[in-house]
Amino acid sequence: MFQSLYGRLAAVLMGVFVAVGGLTLLASERMLETERLLELASHLILGALAFSLLAALIVFRLLTRRLRALCVAIEAFRDGGFAAPLRLAVPVAAGDEIDRLARVCVEMSERIAGQLDAQARAEACRRELLANVSHDLRTPLASMQGYLETLLLKADSLAPEERHGYLQIATRHCERLGKLVGDLFELTRLEAREVRPNLEPFPIAELAQDVAQKFELQAGNAGLRLQTTIPPDVPAVPADVGMLERLLENLIENAMRHTPAGGVIGVAVAADGEAVELRVSDTGRGMAAEELAHVFDRYYRVDRGEAADAGHAGLGLAICRRIVELHGGSIRAESRPGAGTCFVVRLPVAAPRLSAG
Structure with a gap:
């Protein structure tokens, strides 16, 4: 019962009630001995109010201390760009509602930081992939363009063997380009789980x-x-x-x-x-x-070191x-x-x- 926030608050209020009740009994005994009933009653009321206010402040301080620490940690997590997870001393097992809230916040911060880190790595891989794809697509395209332009400009002056050789080279680059595009398309579908094996x-x-x-x-x-x-x-x-x-x-x-x-x-x-x-x-x-x-x-x-690996x-x-x-x-x-x-x-x-x- 006393592990929950409600149980702890009830215990504190019960202690305050017992203390106020004890003071009331002591004051009642004094009332029977004197005739200053009105004065003692006013003193009793003021004392009870002061004691209750002091007890409430102490209870509020105890209850909000961990909430303030959690708030400061969350603000630091936000100001740090959600990069570093929360670092709080939270009980592993039992605890009241504040402990459970802190534990959930720590788990959420770890999940958010992990997702942001994975997203950053994926973005870096995406940029590298685009750079590599651009390079591998540009190389055969430039070669094909060069040989085809040569054929167009020197069509009348080239020997049939030269024209055939240029066309063969352009065809090889075209095949390489088609294989690269096919591999990219297949890998994208496989990683996106668009393809399911027919087992x-x-x-x-x-x-x-x-x-x-x-x-x-x-x-x-x-x-x-x-x-x-x-x-x-x-x-x-x-x-x-x-x-x-x-x-x-x-x-x-x-x-x-x-x-x-x-x-x-x-x-x-x-x-x-x-x-x-x-x-x-x-x-x-x-x-x-x-x-x-x-x-x-x-x-x-x-x-x-293999020459056959060039352009792969x-x-x-x-x-x-x-x-x-x-x-x-x-x-x-x-x-x-x-x-x-x-x-x-x-x-x-x-x-x-x-x-x-």
């Missing part, structure tokens, strides 16, 4: 084999060897086939881009307890530990991470400088279907 059990081993075969010719032309390790007893996973195909394509393309000629690209699938583990590895230069922490960030590009936008791995998250799995990168890189994807195994009857 159905299917054998990921067969998909990995099919995607690897699709890249065999491209890998051979780049002087790379594509090696698959896919056992026949890998369980099915509940996933969207189109999304996982895009995941595998991005990982294999990333591995090929960072592997010099003569290297090996590995694609392996294996069961691991209640999950299926997919590994895509390369024999490139690898990455340092500080680079691994940001490898899945949008527009983060590790400088690994750095969105493929961010798309991979979002696809894996939508499937309830996990993705990580393992790498050391000089030892290549391996991306490991873990997906939950599909629940066995109950047979009818």
Whole structure:
């Protein structure tokens, strides 16, 4: 009862009432002994009023002290731009209404400060994203414009081979621009949760084999060897086939881009307890530990020295991470400088279907 503000106030008022009652009894005894009844009554009334006023001031002081401290803290929180949360000594468990109010204010200030900090980080990322997008869009556009203007100005003086070469270069820049716009559109939809995977059990081993075969010719032309390790007893996973195909394509393309000629690209699938583990590895230069922490960030590009990485936008791995998250799995990168890189994807195994009857 005395933990609430009402109980404490009632206890104080009860004490005041008992004190005033005691004074009244003492004064009543004196009234019987003297004949100055009117004088004593007036003294008693004035004393009771003075005592009640003093007690009320003390109670008011005790009750408003914490409210004043809370008010000062909230004003400081406001004047500081809502950046630093309130710092108040508030009881963790029990307390009266003022303690509970202070505790709620502290929690609200932490939430507000956290949201403002997250908003500031998101704004910084947005500005960086716009700057990177502008740069990556401007480069192929400027190249295409330059070659097309050259064709228009020197159409009569250029040899057919030169015109064909200019058109090929402009076409490559156009393809690069289209891929960048497509990646941006896909990543935006994935992060905005506009796309939901159509989950159905299917054998990921067969998909990995099919995607690897699709890249065999491209890998051979780049002087790379594509090696698959896919056992026949890998369980099915509940996933969207189109999304996982895009995941595998991005990982294999990333591995090929960072592997010099003569290297090996590995694609392996294996069961691991209640999950299926997919590994895509390369024999490139690898990455340092500080680079691994940001490898899945949008527009983060590790400088690994490969010429094939020039102009790469750095969105493929961010798309991979979002696809894996939508499937309830996990993705990580393992790498050391000089030892290549391996991306490991873990997906939950599909629940066995109950047979009818």
